[in-house]
Amino acid sequence: xxxxxxxxxxxxxxxxxxxxxxxxxxxxxxxxxxxxxxxxxxxxxxxxxxxxxxxxxxxxxxxxxxxxx
Numbered sequence: 001x002x003x004x005x006x007x008x009x010x011x012x013x014x015x016x017x018x019x020x021x022x023x024x025x026x027x028x029x030x031x032x033x034x035x036x037x038x039x040x041x042x043x044x045x046x047x048x049x050x051x052x053x054x055x056x057x058x059x060x061x062x063x064x065x066x067x068x069x
Contacts, residue, residue, distance in 0.1 A: 017028070
């Protein structure tokens with residue numbers, strides 16, 4: 001039973017290594033950081049901006065609206 005946890009750790013390391021394309025060491029870390037950065041700018045940031053825009057319209061941004069008198 002003592003080698004069971006070693007095998008589990010080895011399997012987890014293999015899975016993580018394969019999920020980033022088989023890169024190892026610092027290049028793997030840089031690859032993961034680059035993917036996270038791209039995901040933030042492509043999905044998270046636009047989604048937050050769209051949500052902010054829709055909530056602004058829902059509650060009414062009355063300061064920016066022009067009055068027709």
